[in-house]
Amino acid sequence: MADAAKVGSVLALDGPVIDQLREAKAFKTTQNWNLFRAPSTLARAETIEVAADIQDVNDSLGDTAGLGATTMRRVVTGEKASGKSIHLLQAMSLAYLNKWVVVNVPDCQEYVINQSAYTPAATKEGDQSKDQMYNQPQLAADLLSRLAYSNADILTKLKPIHKHGDRIDSRKSKNLKDLALIGAEDRIMAPRVWDATWKELTVPVEGAKEKRPPVMVAIDGVNFWMGETRYRSSDYKVIHAHQFTLVKQFLDLLFSRGQNSLGNGGMVMAVTTKSNHPITPAFELLVRQTRARQDGVEMTDSSFPLGDQYAKMPDPRVAELFHPDTQTAVTELKGLSRPESKGLLEYFAKSGIFREAVTDSEVAEKWSLSGGGIVGEMCKLGARTRVGIYATGPREGVKVRV
Amino acid sequence: MEIRAAPEIDFERTRMDAPARILPASPSYFTGAPMFTDDLLELESLVNEYGRVPQVDPDKAPRMAWLRLSQYRASSGERVRASKYAQILRLLTRLNRIHPQLRPEAVSDTLLRYQRPGAAKIQQATPGTIDAYGRSKGVGRRKESSARVFLVEGNGEVLINGRSLIDAFPRIHDRESALWPLKVTSRIDKYNVFALANGGGVTGQAESITLGLAKALLVQEPALKPILRRAGCVTRDPRRVERKKPGRLKARKKPTWVKR
Numbered sequence: 121m122a123d124a125a126k127v128g129s130v131l132a133l134d135g136p137v138i139d140q141l142r143e144a145k146a147f148k149t150t151q152n153w154n155l156f157r158a159p160s161t162l163a164r165a166e167t168i169e170v171a172a173d174i175q176d177v178n179d180s181l182g183d184t185a186g187l188g189a190t191t192m193r194r195v196v197t198g199e200k201a202s203g204k205s206i207h208l209l210q211a212m213s214l215a216y217l218n219k220w221v222v223v224n225v226p227d228c229q230e231y232v233i234n235q236s237a238y239t240p241a242a243t244k245e246g247d248q249s250k251d252q253m254y255n256q257p258q259l260a261a262d263l264l265s266r267l268a269y270s271n272a273d274i275l276t277k278l279k280p281i282h283k284h285g286d287r288i289d290s291r292k293s294k295n296l297k298d299l300a301l302i303g304a305e306d307r308i309m310a311p312r313v314w315d316a317t318w319k320e321l322t323v324p325v326e327g328a329k330e331k332r333p334p335v336m337v338a339i340d341g342v343n344f345w346m347g348e349t350r351y352r353s354s355d356y357k358v359i360h361a362h363q364f365t366l367v368k369q370f371l372d373l374l375f376s377r378g379q380n381s382l383g384n385g386g387m388v389m390a391v392t393t394k395s396n397h398p399i400t401p402a403f404e405l406l407v408r409q410t411r412a413r414q415d416g417v418e419m420t421d422s423s424f425p426l427g428d429q430y431a432k433m434p435d436p437r438v439a440e441l442f443h444p445d446t447q448t449a450v451t452e453l454k455g456l457s458r459p460e461s462k463g464l465l466e467y468f469a470k471s472g473i474f475r476e477a478v479t480d481s482e483v484a485e486k487w488s489l490s491g492g493g494i495v496g497e498m499c500k501l502g503a504r505t506r507v508g509i510y511a512t513g514p515r516e517g518v519k520v521r522v
Numbered sequence: 523m524e525i526r527a528a529p530e531i532d533f534e535r536t537r538m539d540a541p542a543r544i545l546p547a548s549p550s551y552f553t554g555a556p557m558f559t560d561d562l563l564e565l566e567s568l569v570n571e572y573g574r575v576p577q578v579d580p581d582k583a584p585r586m587a588w589l590r591l592s593q594y595r596a597s598s599g600e601r602v603r604a605s606k607y608a609q610i611l612r613l614l615t616r617l618n619r620i621h622p623q624l625r626p627e628a629v630s631d632t633l634l635r636y637q638r639p640g641a642a643k644i645q646q647a648t649p650g651t652i653d654a655y656g657r658s659k660g661v662g663r664r665k666e667s668s669a670r671v672f673l674v675e676g677n678g679e680v681l682i683n684g685r686s687l688i689d690a691f692p693r694i695h696d697r698e699s700a701l702w703p704l705k706v707t708s709r710i711d712k713y714n715v716f717a718l719a720n721g722g723g724v725t726g727q728a729e730s731i732t733l734g735l736a737k738a739l740l741v742q743e744p745a746l747k748p749i750l751r752r753a754g755c756v757t758r759d760p761r762r763v764e765r766k767k768p769g770r771l772k773a774r775k776k777p778t779w780v781k782r
Contacts, residue, residue: 199688218781487680489697497611500694 123383124168125367125469128463132160132211132360140216143270146209152499156310156471162464162495164203166453170211170389174218177334177385185331189385193374195342197407198453200394201496207453208338208391215336220386221271221321223263225370226394228341231259234350241311241365252353252362255311260366263302268297274333275300281325282315309364318369324383334386339370341389346403346438362437375448377439401427402434406442410450445490455493459484464495465519468502473504554581557598558606565613568629573763579618584674585619586633594636611635632701650741658741662733664759667722671734676714682731683718696728703736706753707746714738 133141141147151232153159160168173192180189198204214372215222230236241253243373274295287309296317303313321335326507345367351359361367372380374388382388408425417424427434442448456464462483468474478481490497507519544600550556550563589597614636617629652658657674680701682690691697700717704710715735719727735754740747750756763772771777 199686200689397656481708481711484678485705485708488680488699488710489687489694490681494686494688497688504694 123163127168127439128165128193128457128459129164130463130467132158134217134492135201137213137216139370141209141212143272144212144222144266145226146207146212146224148226149207152350152474152503155473155503157358158301160204160467161213161266162456162460162467164207164348164456164460166207166451167210169451170207170233171214173387174211174214174220177387178218181331181334181385183331184382185328186326189324189334189383190212191373191381191385191449192387192389194389195407195410195448195450196389196391197450198392199392199491199494200508201457201494202394202453202486204391204453204496205279205340206391206495208340210389215334218334220336221267221274222333222336222338223267224270225263225337225339226266226347228339228344229396231233231256231364231367232261232347232349232351233346234352238351238364251360253368254351254359254364256364256366257307257310260314261304261307263366264300267317268300268304272297274375278320278332280316281328282316284319284320285312287312294445303498309320312364315501320382322383322386334384335382336386337373337382339374339388339390340395341401342374343392343397343403344372346400347435360437362464371441375446387428390467397516400435400438401431402438405434407437407450408447410442410446411452413444414450441492455487455491456495456498457493458487461487461498464498465502467500469494474502552762555598555600555602555606558600558602558610560780561598562610562613564632565610565617567645568632569613572617572620572626572629575624578621578622580596580615580619583615583619584622585647586614587638588614588636589638593638615698628647648749652738652741656737660734660737660741661738662730662735662758664729664733665683665722665726665762667719667726667730669717669719669734671718671731672716673735673738674716675712676769678711678714680715681717682715683720683725691724693724696725699725701729701735701749702732702753703739704753705753707739707743707749709739715720728761 140384141159147153147159177190177192178186180190194200196207197205210470212222212224227252235260236256238254238256240253243250243355245254278296280293280296281297288299289410293302299313299320300317303310303317308311321332324332345361347361349359349361349364353359362371369380370388373382374390374434405425405427413419462478462480465474465478465483465486469478470478487493488499488500490501510516510520546552548556548560553559588611590664591602591604594610596600596605614633619634620629650658655674655752657672660671660673662669662671675709678686681698687697687700691700701710701715704713704715717731717734719731719772721727722730732755736750740756741748748758766772
């Protein structure tokens with residue numbers, strides 16, 4: 121998948137990687153996996169970029185634990201059906217192939233719609249001005265379960281190296297998989313076990329010879345975390361998404377200036393969702409501003425995107441996330457190029473789903489009809505059923521798929 | 523009873539220039555609108571006589587602007603009803619369909635009498651032009667929607683009201699019908715489309731873009747007209763929403779029928 125010459129070809133995923141992705145809940149039922157015998161993805165130019173980033177992280181690691189570890193931070197946006205979730209799946213597959221540990225948040229919506237239990241987290245003394253934070257035990261348990269089962273091979277070989285307090289006896293768990301499963305099976309312990317596991321994975325012991333693998337954090341639907349939730353506090357006040365510990369932890373990691381980083385190296389990739397998404401004007405504005413800055417547009421330029429002066433004040437918590445020193449890169453997934461579209465349609469044709477001849481003019485027509493090569497729309501066009509009706513004979517009037 | 527002969531005609535005093543008995547010029551004198559009746563009969567006789575001469579298709583017949591009702595009334599001096607004048611117009615269009623090269627002089631002269639003055643200039647449709655940037659424009663309408671479509675040679679990009687095709691038309695059917703003229707002529711990848719549609723709903727806007735795009739394409743490539751006509755892109759669909767009528771709940775739906 122990392123080969124630049126493979127751009128435009130559809131590559132099959134390895135069996136073990138498929139199992140790991142399934143455990144991590146990376147496959148969605150709304151995607152068209154059931155049309156084909158084995159899961160495969162189209163290698164795009166963006167796939168090559170992710171592979172190069174992963175290689176950079178691998179190359180930067182030194183000989184001892186934590187030496188030279190870099191954290192890559194990416195936010196991926198794009199139109200509806202432009203292939204953002206699959207892009208995340210490709211990044212996760214590359215991480216699994218590179219023997220990284222993958223933490224997957226398949227649906228950020230679960231964290232904000234008040235369908236999971238929440239408990240107030242203990243606030244430290246002297247932190248009266250700060251918001252009341254909340255834990256979500258079941259969601260932490262699910263996170264640990266996905267982590268434990270999808271990374272089973274790697275985690276069974278890693279022993280706990282930190283002390284985690286009274287309730288978690290790290291001597292009882294022989295390896296990190298067992299440690300994670302304590303929280304996966306007992307949701308009351310889950311938030312503490314999550315903190316412990318996270319510390320094990322991302323805080324190296326200085327100078328230790330045994331290196332821990334880098335961590336890939338994959339988040340799908342991050343725009344759900346950029347506003348208020350459906351949860352209410354005990355005073356019946358609406359709780360903001362950033363008051364949940366898991367959400368805050370991941371967002372601090374994604375947008376930090378370098379303080380909250382992955383001590384053993386790795387990548388944090390968050391992807392937005394455009395289907396059934398909440399209205400988040402502050403987040404969208406800041407994504408546009410970050411992209412403008414990346415493109416070299418100065419803040420004083422007239423073309424720099426500014427918010428609507430007559431709109432409501434943007435969410436201050438979201439506004440805090442971005443700042444001039446941020447290392448978070450925002451990429452936008454646009455439509456496929458013509459060679460990539462041709463490769464995709466050829467795959468559909470070879471699978472027997474696309475019945476037309478894959479000529480350049482046919483590819484160009486489908487490219488235009490899918491709004492400039494939007495992958496999801498192109499797959500829909502490639503999989504369209506043509507229905508024919510028998511005109512004569514014993515099956516007269518019967519409709520069949522042609 | 524005594525029968526007396528008429529008195530002898532005195533040729534010295536009798537005037538020979540006036541007729542002895544005044545007869546009307548035409549039997550139509552005894553109708554309500556004699557000039558109209560004469561015209562109608564003349565046209566009908568021409569149709570009967572030359573009805574077998576080869577005709578052309580209605581859209582290929584020469585474009586003619588006939589006298590308006592007010593103009594005909596002025597020329598004949600009679601208050602002819604619109605429905606009656608429509609009969610004359612029907613006959614004129616029938617005679618106009620006779621092949622121009624095979625048309626008898628009698629027919630041509632008659633048709634000229636009914637041509638609207640200044641019509642030659644009015645009826646020349648100004649053909650669309652391609653501007654300095656290579657853009658051609660077409661306007662299409664459907665139901666309550668209207669669309670202006672600009673077509674320029676390109677590689678297949680489409681913008682509808684500044685948004686991409688997927689944003690503008692979530693339904694595949696609407697997308698395909700909007701680009702139908704290009705799809706049918708296999709030219710989707712040869713042109714870029716910029717359309718501004720307003721009014722109506724989603725499908726109405728898509729269909730209005732169909733018509734506008736066909737017109738814009740005909741400016742660029744007039745030879746495609748027969749193909750587009752067979753594809754159904756050239757005719758403006760005249761269907762509109764039918765009005766509600768009194769005594770009914772909607773245009774056609776009637777209240778529940780009650781036996782008693």
